[in-house]
Amino acid sequence: MPVYSYADAVRESVWVNTPLDNDRDGVPDRVAVDVVRPRETADRGLKIPVILEASPYYSCCGRGNESERKQYDANGVITKQPLFYDNYFVPRGYAFVAADLAGTNRSTGCMDVGGREEVLSAKAVVDWLNGRATATYADGTPAVATTWTNGRTGMIGKSWDGSVANGVAATGVRGLETIVPIAAISSWYDYQRYNGVLRSPDYPEYLHRYVNGRPGTTCAPVVQQLDEGSDDATGNYNDYWAERDYRRDAGRVRASVLIAHGLNDTNVTTGQFAQWWSRLNVPKKVWLAQQGHVDPFDIRRDAWVALLHRWFDRYLQGLRNGIDREPQVTIETAPGTWVSERTWPAAAARKTRVALGDGDGVTGTLGGGSTSGSRTWTDNPDLSEQAAVAAPNSTVPGRVAFLSAPLTREVRVSGTPSVTLRVKVDQPTTELTARLVDYGTATRVNFDGRGEGITTLATESCWGASTALDDACYRDTAEDVVTNDLAVLARGWQDAAHHVSLRFVTPLRPGKWYSVTVPMQATDQRIAAGHVLGLIIQASDDEYSSPQSGGATITLDLRASALTLPLAGALPKPGATAPIVSTAPPAKRTAPPRFQPLLP
Structure with missing residues (x-):
């Protein structure tokens, strides 16, 4: 007291x-x-x-x-x-x-x-x-x-x-x-x-x-x-x-x-x-x-x-x-x-391997597998996250997209996702970037906004005793929410030449196949029934990092590549082609992520 x-x-x-x-x-x-x-x-x-x-x-x-x-x-x-x-x-x-x-x-x-x-x-x-x-x-x-x-x-x-x-x-x-x-x-x-x-x-x-x-x-x-x-x-x-x-x-x-x-x-x-x-x-x-x-x-x-x-x-x-x-x-x-x-990650979450399917030749599927499919793209250093995750059923230079079928029931991703890519690169290295995306309209916390999800109000509340020189009163805040058509759930980056160890560089031999795992950031999100889960893959990401290599042409072998999800629930079986998802691009980021110092 x-x-x-x-x-x-x-x-x-x-x-x-x-x-x-x-x-x-x-x-x-x-x-x-x-x-x-x-x-x-x-x-x-x-x-x-x-x-x-x-x-x-x-x-x-x-x-x-x-x-x-x-x-x-x-x-x-x-x-x-x-x-x-x-x-x-x-x-x-x-x-x-x-x-x-x-x-x-x-x-x-x-x-x-x-x-x-x-x-x-x-x-x-x-x-x-x-x-x-x-x-x-x-x-x-x-x-x-x-x-x-x-x-x-x-x-x-x-x-x-x-x-x-x-x-x-x-x-x-x-x-x-x-x-x-x-x-x-x-x-x-x-x-x-x-x-x-x-x-x-x-x-x-x-x-x-x-x-x-x-x-x-x-x-x-x-x-x-x-x-x-x-x-x-x-x-x-x-x-x-x-x-x-x-x-x-x-x-x-x-x-x-x-x-x-x-x-x-x-x-x-x-x-x-x-x-x-x-x-x-x-x-x-x-x-x-x-x-x-x-x-x-x-x-x-x-x-x-x-x-x-x-x-x-x-x-x-x-x-x-x-x-x-x-x-x-x-x-x-x-x-x-x-x-x-009781615990984290969620007790019900299981490590689930999700194959990358051929889809319609433009957009692949999450699940379903591939017969002899591959995707080839050339690094586009100017490709922003906003452009990379928008319009997943369209051809966007510098990225490839994979979508689940619309979910028949809610699923939960709880833990650390990753994607293993079997790639052939025409340079000694390239950055590989992966994004896990929830496509579907929902009211979400506006973490991309200036307050990173909060709005500072004009009112104050006090938390403790005060003196004339040190008061305990602080401006109140409220959650900043927005209704939008998609949300990036997790991101991951990997330098391909560090695929053996982070302690040393192992340059890639152009034309040779390599398996490179891209770990994503941990998350805990629920994806609602009717929404679509997406995986977006690109090369360099000049928005969140400072790539030291660029311009590579990358070929992805779908048969030997897979997404690994810490999943509670199950993704639906994919159709013959990727579903059509009509989405507007997310609002442009107001807080650039790359050069933030550690303070608020």
């Missing part, structure tokens, strides 16, 4: 010492940490748990839908923390701690974008809270946390902030009892590469500069390391990326995990949560919404705050409130419709 005074809370700024020195100044790097905690607990000698958000965004860009930044008084002591966590949880007996990641805002060191410095700088804060690291105030006097905290820490954050929570949990650090990663990265390779395909050139260096808080050329050597280690030239997975792959150490995670992710997030794509989730062997829960890169606080505010409150009470306060015995999964199945389920 909110029994402690937020207005009288202790507000202090400290600097935590780390064992690192990647800015090479001969002094251990220090992490700036801003604390808000109930004064009454200190007066009574009570020790309380901590909610920690470690972020690179506190000064450069802000947090939340309203881009709030930290604010300080004339003495450099925190007066305003972004977001509602301190306003809501400090009166309920928690401390809130906001840490500037190394190289950002008031911290020293240099940001290494998901690497050792970033993760260990945040881990040092957990160590300080548990008496294993030292800190000082601005005047150099010691700052000791164990006088007011029991060390039980929960990390939370959206996007980059949630990614570092994943990274710290993967160290197995003691005292970290739970994490809440929201739209978070679990593998930086998969964020900046799509199976060997470059997302955007010089992306690590771009992200470093976006959040860098150090003067001049202090971090030039680190930027050079980012450039060399990320290896744009090959797209290979190497030691640089392995250091930033938290999934490898999922077995070391001790903390419980509450995940939230948008099923239509094209910034931090859904494979990030799905592959992390599947490797965790701890108490866990997941919320999946139909939005894009959006915090659940701005989707379903009442329910999300209530869930967070119960989750932290259970895993930080130790209250046996039953949340650990409730269904693991909460999914938005349609705008405003939420269901709870």
Whole structure:
């Protein structure tokens, strides 16, 4: 219950010492940490748990839908923390701690974008809270946390902030009892590469500069390391990326995990949560919404705050409130419709192989197989997603289309689809792009819109206590919905020369047949009766990636190619030709996906 005074809370700024020195100044790097905690607990000698958000965004860009930044008084002591966590949880007996990641805002060191410095700088804060690291105030006097905290820490954050929570949990650090990663990265390779395909050139260096808080050329050597280690030239997975792959150490995670992710997030794509989730062997829960890169606080505010409150009470306060015995999964199945389920992917989903059929010679079928069919097309770098998925019964240069018959009953795709293509290419490599499409009119969340599925309203609601300098009130939001004729359910990309391994390039020999599997992003969607499921295949995708090769001519052997779906239900048997689907193209995207930074 909110029994402690937020207005009288202790507000202090400290600097935590780390064992690192990647800015090479001969002094251990220090992490700036801003604390808000109930004064009454200190007066009574009570020790309380901590909610920690470690972020690179506190000064450069802000947090939340309203881009709030930290604010300080004339003495450099925190007066305003972004977001509602301190306003809501400090009166309920928690401390809130906001840490500037190394190289950002008031911290020293240099940001290494998901690497050792970033993760260990945040881990040092957990160590300080548990008496294993030292800190000082601005005047150099010691700052000791164990006088007011029991060390039980929960990390939370959206996007980059949630990614570092994943990274710290993967160290197995003691005292970290739970994490809440929201739209978070679990593998930086998969964020900046799509199976060997470059997302955007010089992306690590771009992200470093976006959040860098150090003067001049202090971090030039680190930027050079980012450039060399990320290896744009090959797209290979190497030691640089392995250091930033938290999934490898999922077995070391001790903390419980509450995940939230948008099923239509094209910034931090859904494979990030799905592959992390599947490797965790701890108490866990997941919320999946139909939005894009959006915090659940701005989707379903009442329910999300209530869930967070119960989750932290259970895993930080130790209250046996039953949340650990409730269904693991909460999914938005349609705008405003939420269901709870026992597991994810859906228990009823089965891996289903769907053959690619000849169809009418223009559009193939999903199911039915092929006698001696093939398709040949030439890469069209200018082909947008909008044009690629529209008019599936027409010839569109640069893409091939396959359609199911109209569904006789609803089916559900729950998990990670993929398509295996038997191809012959006239160049040493090509990008291969696959899209799974639901053709049929429905009212859907407008995740392609400017708000990625939400609209910000003029009204406000308050979530916790306020002061004159830090209020708990935020503009309300509503789901942004649209009625349209189709929706892209999942996307996937693969560099054909990485078909053997992501660690090295195996150039294709022109004229030779190869089997290349294109993994798609995880999804959970229901396709209504009467709708048609489509598979669209093209080569390079300049909208979502930065292809390093283009112009290839590709021949696809239908007999040796197939779509693999995690399917609950069954697709109908195809007819002799692909069904006619009359669809208008989707609305033009208003938020370009390729160069989005990690903030909202």
